[in-house]
Amino acid sequence: VVGKGHERMNLFTPGPVDMSREAQQAIGRPGLCHHRSEPFRRMMSKLTTLLQAAFLTRGEVVILTSSGTGAMEAAVANLFSSGDKVLVPVSGKFSLRWAEICEAYGVNTARIEIAPGKAPEPDDVVSALEADPAICAVLLTHCETSTGSLTDLEAICRAIHDLELLRSREILIIADCITSLCVDVLRVDDWGIDCAVAASQKGLLSPPGLAFVSLGDRALKRVRTAESPRYYFDFRKYLHTEIPFTPAIPLVSATLASLSHLAGLGPEPVWRANRSGALAIKLLIQAAGMRPVAERQASGVVAFWTGDLDAAEIAHSLEREHGITVAQGQGGLKGRILRVSPIGKGPGALLGFAAAFSSVLEKMSREVDMSSIETELNRLLEDCSIWE
Ligand SMILES: *Cc1c(COP(=O)(O)O)cnc(C)c1O
Secondary structure, eight states, X not given: OOOSSTTXXXXXXXXXXXXXXXHHHHHHOOSOOOTTSHHHHHHHHHHHHHHHHHHTOSSEEEEEESOHHHHHHHHHHHHOOTTOEEEEEEOSHHHHHHHHHHHHTTOEEEEEXXXXXXXXXXXXXXXXXXXXXXEEEEEEESEETTTTEEOOHHHHHHHHHHHHHHHTOXXXXXXXXXXXXXXXXXXXXXXXXXXXXXXXXXXXOOOSSEEEEEEOHHHHHHHHHOOSOOSTTOHHHHTTSOOSSOOOHHHHHHHHHHHHHHHHHOHHHHHHHHHHHHHHHHHHHHHTTXXXXXXXXXXXOEEEEOTTSOHHHHHHHHHHHHOOBOEEOOGGGTTTEEEEOOTTOOHHHHHHHHHHHHHHHHHTTXXXXXXXXXXXXXHHHHHXXXXX
C-alpha cells in the first residue's frame, strides 16, 4: 500500500488527506453538470441533507466554495458586528486563527492563553465568561490540528449553557470542527453548538475547496442582525435559495460521493476507525520512545515530540525513501514535532507507515520495539478495516 511514486496514496498529513475511492471516481468523471440544472439542484440538496446528518443537526447548512478558513471568516462576518465582545481560548495555531479573524473584523476579542498540547477546560471558559458579562460568544476549536489536542466540546458547551440559564445571558457557541467532522464524536444539536464549521479535505476524504457552516436558530437570528460587511460570503444569499454563485461543481460531486459512502458506513464505525487509527499511531511512536504532544488525543492527527532526533530529517526520509508525506510542526514547534494523520487509513496503510517509520528511525540508530505492541496494534487495526 505504501510505496514510491505519485500514483500511490500516501498523504498522512492532517489535511488534505488522501481522497476516498468514491471521491476519486467522481472527480475523474468527464463533463460538468451545469449549476442551474435540475440534476445539480438535486446534488446540492442531497449534499445538504448528508451534511446535516454528519453534523447531527436539524439546523441549516451553508455550502461555500473556499477552504476551511474562508468558512471561519464567513462565520465571524455573519454572526458579529464591530464592537461585539467574544472569547477565544488560544491553544495553538488554529485556535489563534479565530482570534485573528475576529480582530480583523473589529470584534473585541478576549483570549485565554493555553499551553500547547493542553485544551481549554470548562472552568477556564466559565471563569472568563463570569469575569466579563459583555462577552456574547465563545469560539472554540474541536481538534487543535497544530498539537492533536481534542477539546471536550460537550463538557464546555454544557458549562456554557448552565451559565446562560444561571445569569440569563445568551452566549453563542461557534466551533471549528474542520478536523473533527466525521473524525471525532460530534453532536451539534445535542451539545448545543450554534455554529459549526467544516471543510471537504479532512474527515470527508474529499479534495480541498468546499467548506460548510451549520447554523442553529440563534445563529440564524444573528445572521439577520449582524452588521459586519460581507458580500460573497453573506449567508443570507445562500439560505432558502439556490446557490448564488458558480460553485466548484466537480468538488460538489466528489464530496457528495464520498459523504454518501461515509453515511453508508455509519457514524459510529467511522469515528471508531479514525480513533483506533490515531491510537495505533500513538502506540507506534511510544514504542519508538517518543511522547505525544496532546494530553487529550484527537483522532484527526497525532503530534509527537521527536526528542533528540531531528523532526525535519525524519519527515524528509519518509518522503524520499518511502513516498510518505507527514506534517512538521508550525511556529515554535517547527523541527521539534511531527504530525501524522490516520484519517481514512486502513490496516495496510497503517502497517506500511509503521514499517517505513521503523526503518527510517533504525537508520538514525533508534530501535522501535514492534513485538511489544503487536497484539494491541492488531486489535486497533481491526477497527480500521472499514477503509479497505
Ligand atoms: C485544516 C484546518 C483549518 C483550515 O485550513 P484551510 O487550509 O483553510 O482549509 C482550520 N482549522 C483547523 C483546526 C484545521 O485543522
